[in-house]
Amino acid sequence: MRHPIAVADEPAAATPVQVDGRLAALGRFCHRRRRWVLGFWLLVLALGVLIGGRVFEGSVTGTSAGGSESARGESVAAASDSARGTVVAVVDGAPVGDPAVRAAVTAATGRIGKLPGVASVTDTYAAGPALTATDGRASLVSVRMADGSTDAQLKAVTRELDSIRAGGVRTTVGGDLVLEREVKDQTAGDTRFGELVTLPLTLIVMVLVFGGLAAAGLPVIGAVASVGGALLAMFGFSKVMDIDTSVLPIATVLGLGLSIDYALLMVNRFREERGRGAGTAQAVERTAATAGRTVGFSGLTVAVALAGLFVFTSPVFRAVAAAGVSVVVISVAAALTLVPALLGFVGHRVKAPTAPVPDEGFFTRTVRRVQRRPVPVVLGCIALLLAAGAPFLGSQWRNSGAAVLPTSSAGRQVTEAVGQRFPQQAPAPVTVVVGADRNTAQAYAEDVVAKLPGVSGIRSVTPVTDRVSTVEVLVHGDPQGGPAKSVVGELRADRGGLTTYVTGDAASVVDFQHEIATRGPWALGLVAAGTLLLLFLMTGSVVVPVKALLMNVLSLGASLGALTLVFQHGYLSGLLGFSPTGGLETFIPVLVFAFAFGLSMDYEVFLLARIKELRDQGHTCSRAVELGLQRSGRIITSAALLMVIVFAGFAAGQMLMVKEMGIALAVAVAVDATLVRCLLVPAAMTLFGEFNWWAPAPLRRLHQRIGLKEHMVLPPIPAALPAHLPAQRTEWETESEVGQGAERAGAVG
Known part of the structure; x- marks a missing residue:
């Protein structure tokens, strides 16, 4: 004692x-x-x-796929447009023809037109019915801010639009510049x-x-x-x-x-x-x-x-x-x-x-139960993780746009109102930037674009400059769904002999998916190679690193499956306080994979290093797994709990993208620290036995020369204690940091 x-x-x-x-x-x-x-x-x-x-x-x-056609098209259109962006106000709550409403709107637009930084201002009374809602009880005021306009000038325009209150109307101000500020x-x-x-x-x-x-x-x-x-x-x-x-x-x-x-x-x-x-x-x-x-x-x-x-x-x-x-x-x-x-x-x-943590405890008992039935445990864990990850196979990726903001956001409210009540002003699902004048672009739209399957019509052909025009294309069904993506491919396959760039949300999603499909395997290969090398240098085995890699992928699949169920299908959306958009933000799955993979390997290192050290000390593989989890299980659990708290705290925010990352990483860490580390890893290592530490002879010799050690032997602490106290054990004195995970978390209180 x-x-x-x-x-x-x-x-x-x-x-x-x-x-x-x-x-x-x-x-x-x-x-x-x-x-x-x-x-x-x-x-x-x-x-x-x-x-x-x-x-x-x-x-x-x-966000856009860097160097993609959609990104280049947006750049061409933006370079040809002298405006910085737009501010749009929805004047709602009274008939558009009400004289008091008309007077208030025209007075405001007159004042706004004189403000510095304003390139142009348009209302329904000057532009016609295109800016009038389909029910006739709302209209739009669109202000284009000049390139180089300041935030102070933008705020002045917003104040003028907010002042439109006559006739019982209410005004909500949005537009791309307001959305940018709100985000x-x-x-x-x-x-x-x-x-x-x-x-x-x-x-x-x-x-x-x-x-x-x-x-x-x-x-x-x-x-x-x-x-x-x-x-x-x-x-x-x-x-x-x-x-x-x-x-x-x-x-x-x-x-x-x-x-x-x-x-x-x-x-x-x-x-x-x-x-x-x-x-x-x-x-x-x-x-x-x-x-x-x-x-x-x-x-x-x-x-x-x-x-x-x-x-x-x-x-x-x-x-x-x-x-x-x-x-x-x-x-x-x-x-x-x-x-x-x-x-x-x-x-x-x-x-x-x-005192150090005892060698017998909760984790030791758990491992022994697992070791008695390793095959059912491995198969059960794999089946559970595969089932949890299955929903991700049906995931849809989207550009959520204004939907990343909470429903209380004025910018989101304006965007949704425009889409529902002003169909002529809503962004087209697909836009083609044509390197030609308006007449040539019009002929291209009529002879090529309008005849493609999936195209429901041409909304407009707009000259941006003498040499650049845009063609807004309407499609059947979901603006970012399968038919819209097919239209993107058809437009890129038949350009009518012109220089064109197919842009818009559907094109952006297509480009993101193409980039991930073509560069994702290289990124995955780089991460896998680096991880396998690090684990080999630490363990001297080729079996353990491969097994760890596969287990981490299973764990990540469960996280991505939960992400799909919650944010695409809307499970728990009420509890988490968001409105599902029908898909996942395009870049989130890739970021979840990178972040969660790194954190999972973190815990893998904590556990494997301790097991490896115990095995090197002469313990059998089964005993090394028992003691390794007993002495590192509590530090893994404690660290995971703190990580989950951090991720959940950020998931409680309002931005949809941050919420997606927080939930996904919290699930990934929780699953990895419990199901994978406490059940799947001990069961798999029990099945493999001494084969866990196998490596070809040349690699074994290489590891002996350049292998990394995750522990070091410390010199003994000079005795400075009362004589009646016993000396500390040498083994405890020289244990590694990773190997002492359980003591670090368990020898508390």
Whole structure:
């Protein structure tokens, strides 16, 4: 039986033995220079807060497949149009012919036409019935803002439109410029809301885990500092590439989750070292040498998963890759520098555990039950995961447009009102940008476009310049459905001898799907190769990495299936507070795969490294799996719980894209940390037995030369304890950080 250990601030009876290695040296430096390190991170946080709003201001809204025909067509049309964008007001609630309404509208348009930054303004009384609703009780006022107009000028126009109130009408202001502003404001608001919800809940959970506020507060402080660094990094990237607004909360949620998890590992290891009798400085050094290795290896696995996004050409994927990898680096840096510095200030107040976690417990019993029936468990888990992922096979991908905003959004209300009541003004499902004058474009529309199957008519042929025109094409059925996509293909197959670009929402979806189909396998291959290499270097096996890869894919399938059920079919939409759009946002499944894959490999490393170390110590494969899960199960569960809290906090926001990412990642982490790690992995490893560690002879020799070790042997802590207390076990003294996962989470309270 192990007795409690009295821990002084610093042991004075013997001189500590210095730990070798760069990470240990980094820990010593950060502890000695903790005021400078803390000052640096406070500066990072302050700068991040100051420029946080500017990051959202400099972001762009709307996504397109980079370099695709639809993106090029939009660029050609935009370059030919001198306007910055439009502001559209729906004047509703009274007959359009009411003299009072007419007077109010014409007076407002007269004033707006004189405002700076306005290129043109049109109302139904000047333009005719095209701007009148089909029921005659609403009309549109359309304002085109000049290129170079300012936000202040846009706000002045919005105020004038809002002032149209005569005759009992109500005015709702929207348009593409208003939508862009609302998307940025709502995304920034959801990000702040997610942080405000997540951090207090995380703190409460960690107080329960650690049994004290001092230890629990350190990961939260590290997470806040990491977010400041993430904002700085994204602000820098926004100067050299377009950062889509939706990228910002995605990168923020990743940074929060990772930094909390990494700080959790560091603080837990510090507590262990204090429990063994190490002083504050020595415990920091030993923590950096062990937990720091885990943090670095974990960050590398997540970064490899995100790096696969660089294969794609779409700006949104490249922006997420750049922002995501930088956030991983910042989270690792905060864990390796800020947390040791903070421990130098408050480490003496952190409660130390009195004994390691026992080798018998809940996870050991669970593994033994699994090992008695490994075949049914494997087949049952695989069947369950396949069934959960099956709905994704019928998923539909869409550009949601204004539907990403909540129903209370004025911009969304105007867009929906235009689509339902002003069919002539609603965006056409397919638009063809023609490099020709109006007459040539008209002939092309009549002779080629109108005769294609699936085309229900030509709405308009509009000259943009003398050499560029647009043809708006109407299609049968869903504007982004199968018939519309077929029309896109037909238009691209027969261009009538002209230079044309087929654009619109349907074309954009087609281009996204084509990019994913052609570049996705390369991205997947890059991620798979990097993951297999890392796991081989860690384990020396070719079987375990392949098995881990397949299990992660099954886990991700379940997440994507849940995503389809919730956001395409509308299950739980009322509870989650959104209106389903009938499909998934085009780029979300790819981002879910990249993020969830990286996080799943994170937990895979925690478990496999511990099992591998126990096996190397001479345990049988079955016993190594038992002890490995017992000693790492609770840290995986604790880390997963914190991740789910972070993702759920962001899913509680209003932006549909952020909600999709939050729900998908929360499901992925929960499934992976429970069903996969606690049941499927032990059952599969039991079936494979010693074959788990097989590798061809040449690869075994290669691993002996260049293999990575996820643990290091620490020098013993000099005795500085009362004589009646027994010495610590050598095995406990030299255990690896990953292998001690269970003790880190379990030796709490």
